[in-house]
Amino acid sequence: MAEMMETTKAKKTTMKIALLILNIILLAIGNCAGPLIMRLYFLHGGKRIWFSSWLEAAGCPVILIPITVSYLQRRRSSTTTDHESSTSSQPSNNDNNKLILMRPPVFFASAIIGILTGLDNYLYAYGVARLPVSTSSLIIASQLAFTAAFAFLLVKQKLTSYSLNAVFLLTLGAVVLGLHTNGDRPHNESARQYLVGFLMTVGAAVLYGFVLPLMELTYKRARQEITYALVLEIQMVMCLFATLVCTVGMVVNKDFQAIGKEARAYTLGEGKYYAVVVASALIWQCFFLGAIGVIYCGSSLLSAIIIAVLLPVTEILAVIFYKEKFQAEKGVSLALSLWGFASYFYGEIKNNKKMKKREQLPETEMPIPNP
Numbered sequence: 447m448a449e450m451m452e453t454t455k456a457k458k459t460t461m462k463i464a465l466l467i468l469n470i471i472l473l474a475i476g477n478c479a480g481p482l483i484m485r486l487y488f489l490h491g492g493k494r495i496w497f498s499s500w501l502e503a504a505g506c507p508v509i510l511i512p513i514t515v516s517y518l519q520r521r522r523s524s525t526t527t528d529h530e531s532s533t534s535s536q537p538s539n540n541d542n543n544k545l546i547l548m549r550p551p552v553f554f555a556s557a558i559i560g561i562l563t564g565l566d567n568y569l570y571a572y573g574v575a576r577l578p579v580s581t582s583s584l585i586i587a588s589q590l591a592f593t594a595a596f597a598f599l600l601v602k603q604k605l606t607s608y609s610l611n612a613v614f615l616l617t618l619g620a621v622v623l624g625l626h627t628n629g630d631r632p633h634n635e636s637a638r639q640y641l642v643g644f645l646m647t648v649g650a651a652v653l654y655g656f657v658l659p660l661m662e663l664t665y666k667r668a669r670q671e672i673t674y675a676l677v678l679e680i681q682m683v684m685c686l687f688a689t690l691v692c693t694v695g696m697v698v699n700k701d702f703q704a705i706g707k708e709a710r711a712y713t714l715g716e717g718k719y720y721a722v723v724v725a726s727a728l729i730w731q732c733f734f735l736g737a738i739g740v741i742y743c744g745s746s747l748l749s750a751i752i753i754a755v756l757l758p759v760t761e762i763l764a765v766i767f768y769k770e771k772f773q774a775e776k777g778v779s780l781a782l783s784l785w786g787f788a789s790y791f792y793g794e795i796k797n798n799k800k801m802k803k804r805e806q807l808p809e810t811e812m813p814i815p816n817p
């Protein structure tokens with residue numbers, strides 16, 4: 447019996463590590479390619495900020511694919527368990543047969559997070575439209591410090607010397623990255639436009655720094671078991687509400703009527719315009735699913751650290767694809783980010799080892815029962 451429990455526990459741990467790796471990959475794709483494709487829209491004639499922020503969430507119907515696969519899998523496994531339990535008189539798990547796992551408290555929390563995400567997407571898109579990538583990346587990297595502060599307040603995230611060191615190094619990396627942005631205001635932009643873009647991006651960093659721990663709090667306070675299938679449903683509801691917020695913005699701003707004209711005038715061609723739009727919607731889904739998936743497998747702080755560590759990668763990709771200059775600051779920033787990331791993981795590994803030792807201790811101290 448104890449052996450069976452050990453095997454199930456080991457299986458669960460392996461599954462969680464596999465899920466963590468998968469979500470880190472999704473987050474990496476979204477975090478690196480998202481800002482680049484959003485910028486591609488603005489660089490070649492795109493002007494609609496509400497539309498651009500709408501694209502960050504509107505690709506959510508694609509999440510219906512893994513939701514359906516997960517439902518079919520649950521049903522299949524529940525049929526097998528039902529069959530086994532009918533012969534072994536064990537109760538079957540009712541939740542497995544449900545098409546929708548989410549209960550009202552999680553639904554309302556996801557809806558609120560979705561509304562905040564919709565507003566955040568607008569702030570973020572505004573910054574990408576107005577500022578050079580290097581500047582907006584610098585500001586967004588400060589999000590890590592806000593996440594650390596909000597995670598400390600909302601979910602009592604323990605800040606070890608290693609995670610604090612990681613926050614410090616990653617923030618320093620962002621500051622170094624911004625050193626070369628002096629006087630980088632584009633020629634066709636007024637000082638006021640530039641300043642508003644700057645402030646909007648600061649707002650995005652603060653708001654998203656709040657949203658990540660809020661999601662972790664939702665997982666912790668949910669009065670139901672959180673599984674990855676439920677995480678997919680949360681992503682769906684969150685993005686639906688974010689899309690709703692941005693749809694209102696688009697309607698007020700008359701963006702829907704402007705899309706056709708904008709596509710025809712796009713300097714890369716109409717076909718490429720729609721390709722950018724579709725790719726953008728899909729890439730941002732990777733970002734948001736990756737972000738909340740990493741929170742599920744790890745924590746909101748880990749999600750923010752991965753986002754911060756990948757920002758210099760985005761810079762390098764911008765150098766390759768948009769022929770931006772690669773100054774020494776970018777190399778230093780990259781090194782600092784990797785150092786911060788290594789520090790965080792070293793701390794986590796040390797912590798895990800300590801926890802495992804503590805788990806094993808009572809077993810060795812327990813008296814051996816008489817047969």
Ligand SMILES: Nc1ncnc2[nH]cnc12
Pocket residue numbers: 480502566567568570571586589650651654733
């Ligand atoms: N809406 C957003 N999209 C991507 N990265 C972000 N960082 C802060 N807000 C963001």
